[in-house]
Amino acid sequence: MLAQQLVNGVLLGAGYALFALGFTLMFGVLRVINLTYGFYFSAGAFVALFLTRDFGFSIWTALPLAAMAAGAMAVVLDWLLLARLRRRGAPELASLMVTLGGVLALYAASTAILGPDIRRLPPGLIAGAPFELFGLRVTMAQLLILLASLVLVGALVWLLHGTRLGLAIRAMAEKPDAAGLMGIDTGRIAALVSFVSGCLAGAGGVLIGLNFNAIHPYMGETMMLRGFVVVIVGGLGDIRGALIAGLALGVVEVLTAGYVDSGLKEAVAFAILVAVLWTRPSGLFGRPEMRRA
Amino acid sequence: MMRRCFVAFAAVLAFAAGSAWAQDAVPVGAIEILSGPNAAYGTAIRAGLDLALDEINATGVLGGRKIALTVEDSAGNKDQAINAARKLIGRDRVIAIIGPTLSNEMFAVGPVTNERKVPIVGTSTTARGITDIGPYVFRTSLPESDVIPVTLKKAMSRGVKTIALLYANDDAFSKSGFDVMKAAAEKAGLNIVAIESFGSKDTDFSAQLTKIKALRPDAVGISALVEPTSGVLLQAHQLGFGRETLFIGGNGANSPKLGEIAGAAADGLIVGSPWFIGKPDPANQTFVADFRKKYNKDPDQFAAQSYDALRIVAAAIDRAGAADPGKLRDALTQTKFSGVMGPFAFTAGRDPASTEGVVVLEMQGGKFAIAP
Numbered sequence: 325m326l327a328q329q330l331v332n333g334v335l336l337g338a339g340y341a342l343f344a345l346g347f348t349l350m351f352g353v354l355r356v357i358n359l360t361y362g363f364y365f366s367a368g369a370f371v372a373l374f375l376t377r378d379f380g381f382s383i384w385t386a387l388p389l390a391a392m393a394a395g396a397m398a399v400v401l402d403w404l405l406l407a408r409l410r411r412r413g414a415p416e417l418a419s420l421m422v423t424l425g426g427v428l429a430l431y432a433a434s435t436a437i438l439g440p441d442i443r444r445l446p447p448g449l450i451a452g453a454p455f456e457l458f459g460l461r462v463t464m465a466q467l468l469i470l471l472a473s474l475v476l477v478g479a480l481v482w483l484l485h486g487t488r489l490g491l492a493i494r495a496m497a498e499k500p501d502a503a504g505l506m507g508i509d510t511g512r513i514a515a516l517v518s519f520v521s522g523c524l525a526g527a528g529g530v531l532i533g534l535n536f537n538a539i540h541p542y543m544g545e546t547m548m549l550r551g552f553v554v555v556i557v558g559g560l561g562d563i564r565g566a567l568i569a570g571l572a573l574g575v576v577e578v579l580t581a582g583y584v585d586s587g588l589k590e591a592v593a594f595a596i597l598v599a600v601l602w603t604r605p606s607g608l609f610g611r612p613e614m615r616r617a
Numbered sequence: 618m619m620r621r622c623f624v625a626f627a628a629v630l631a632f633a634a635g636s637a638w639a640q641d642a643v644p645v646g647a648i649e650i651l652s653g654p655n656a657a658y659g660t661a662i663r664a665g666l667d668l669a670l671d672e673i674n675a676t677g678v679l680g681g682r683k684i685a686l687t688v689e690d691s692a693g694n695k696d697q698a699i700n701a702a703r704k705l706i707g708r709d710r711v712i713a714i715i716g717p718t719l720s721n722e723m724f725a726v727g728p729v730t731n732e733r734k735v736p737i738v739g740t741s742t743t744a745r746g747i748t749d750i751g752p753y754v755f756r757t758s759l760p761e762s763d764v765i766p767v768t769l770k771k772a773m774s775r776g777v778k779t780i781a782l783l784y785a786n787d788d789a790f791s792k793s794g795f796d797v798m799k800a801a802a803e804k805a806g807l808n809i810v811a812i813e814s815f816g817s818k819d820t821d822f823s824a825q826l827t828k829i830k831a832l833r834p835d836a837v838g839i840s841a842l843v844e845p846t847s848g849v850l851l852q853a854h855q856l857g858f859g860r861e862t863l864f865i866g867g868n869g870a871n872s873p874k875l876g877e878i879a880g881a882a883a884d885g886l887i888v889g890s891p892w893f894i895g896k897p898d899p900a901n902q903t904f905v906a907d908f909r910k911k912y913n914k915d916p917d918q919f920a921a922q923s924y925d926a927l928r929i930v931a932a933a934i935d936r937a938g939a940a941d942p943g944k945l946r947d948a949l950t951q952t953k954f955s956g957v958m959g960p961f962a963f964t965a966g967r968d969p970a971s972t973e974g975v976v977v978l979e980m981q982g983g984k985f986a987i988a989p
């Protein structure tokens with residue numbers, strides 16, 4: 325049973341990590357805790373739902389399309405809500421509150437239009453039957469989530485540290501004004517980072533919606549709490565930290581529920597958040613006074 | 618002078634008309650939610666009442682007198698429900714009230730009608746303590762604590778001896794359903810091997826289910842709203858629970874949405890219900906056919922309950938021998954009725970006495986059918 329519980333925990337944690345990647349990237353570069361992030365997660369899942377259910381797309385075409393649609397929404401919303409504040413050098417609290425208001429309005433509007441019902445992607449989109457490896461049961465959707473989070477972490481680290489564009493992004497994360505003076509088009513970088521983050525959120529929404537069969541307008545909001553724990557414990561803006569913290573959170577939750585008491589799993593998860601911030605205010609893998617992306 | 622004469626004349630006329638009306642029709646009231654977010658319940662209840670009224674008034678009560686039914690809207694609001702009760706008793710002089718729709722409305726309205734000594738009959742109020750309000754408060758709806766034991770009995774007849782319980786610990790409905798399920802399982806002598814909980818917004822239940830699976834219980838009882846119940850079933854399917862484990866749903870699972878969300882993963886789940894559209898007995902089949910003919914749609918549980926309730930009241934009016942609230946109350950306590958919900962009588966506490974009408978349903982191919 326322990327082995328199956330560890331597998332459950334890793335698979336759950338991979339979902340948290342996948343959700344948190346774009347969130348932490350957005351923070352690391354744009355320096356804003358962007359609460360609209362959860363909405364892109366819901367939006368991606370709904371776009372995939374409409375594409376597969378009403379237009380008969382396969383999951384392999386619906387997934388990238390839904391991710392890009394969520395990315396486009398992120399660009400538009402960043403431009404609408406935050407670009408203006410960024411230009412005027414508004415304090416971080418103002419940006420945070422703008423995204424809070426924005427995301428609540430978006431959730432309420434989408435619930436009014438789409439209804440609060442829980443929906444699921446059409447059954448049979450991917451091989452639904454779980455398969456057994458060494459007596460451990462996993463499903464195709466769970467493996468996809470694990471694979472996607474590992475591949476995307478690799479891809480993001482390569483983008484940031486192995487390309488010229490990544491250098492520009494990191495420069496902007498370090499000091500936006502100086503980056504602008506060096507000829508970096510910071511507006512374009514902001515849009516690009518929003519797009520990539522939105523795509524990550526949208527893809528996460530599709531895969532997690534596929535795994536748990538529960539698509540509803542507020543699905544991003546419920547993930548957001550876990551997302552916070554992961555990015556803060558992992559260190560805000562730290563891609564690898566998010567992966568490690570996501571996996572750790574999943575395993576801790578599952579082990580608490582499996583061996584201690586299922587009613588305590590959230591208490592333990594959030595107590596860890598508090599304990600980490602007590603001992604390491606910049607997160608488990610963060611170093612103080614250091615900006616990173 | 619002329620004017621005073623006219624007023625007096627009008628008063629005499631009104632009195633005469635009033636007493637003539639009282640001679641013909643027996644006034645009965647109903648308070649239901651006909652507007653607002655819960656209007657679906659009250660509308661279904663009124664449809665059941667109207668259908669019953671057609672049948673009753675075809676022959677009449679007390680030797681040919683018709684029942685005049687006045688339905689008031691409570692909009693789900695306690696104050697509006699109380700006002701409706703005062704109006705029905707004070708102005709319409711009803712001898713009985715059917716409703717209100719929700720238990721918390723009954724807790725507001727029941728004391729008013731009880732004090733005025735007018736019998737009130739809840740058709741959809743399942744909370745604990747309803748009939749403790751007073752001797753004039755009745756209900757025909759079975760509380761969950763009467764339904765769950767029937768479901769467990771069915772499970773035990775299939776050889777279930779051990780059970781694990783799983784419930785959402787953050788909403789009152791699921792928690793009280795769990796309390797009922799636990800008490801019923803203990804009383805039935807089932808061995809409870811595990812009690813696990815989750816949040817009603819959770820989507821991952823793998824840890825709890827893996828733990829339960831390792832304990833190999835014969836059955837798993839779930840008390841939660843339909844959405845998390847569906848999620849549990851889907852994940853149980855993924856984790857390799859097969860038909861050797863019987864899944865038992867609480868009241869929340871008694872919804873067609875279970876099949877829509879969980880699909881084949883819900884197959885085999887059993888749940889108890891006070892009524893089922895597919896009950897084969899002739900009384901029920903006639904009711905369903907008449908309802909479809911009148912309204913062009915299928916009746917639900919609330920319509921079936923109210924349909925029976927008005928007929929129970931009409932039969933009691935006949936036995937009382939007069940359109941009198943006090944005599945009606947005494948006659949109601951002597952009810953022996955057989956309706957679409959099954960055989961019916963009141964306990965000394967004015968709750969339904971029999972659970973014979975409870976049907977255990979089983980999910981088959983995404984739809985409910987009577988459990989074999």
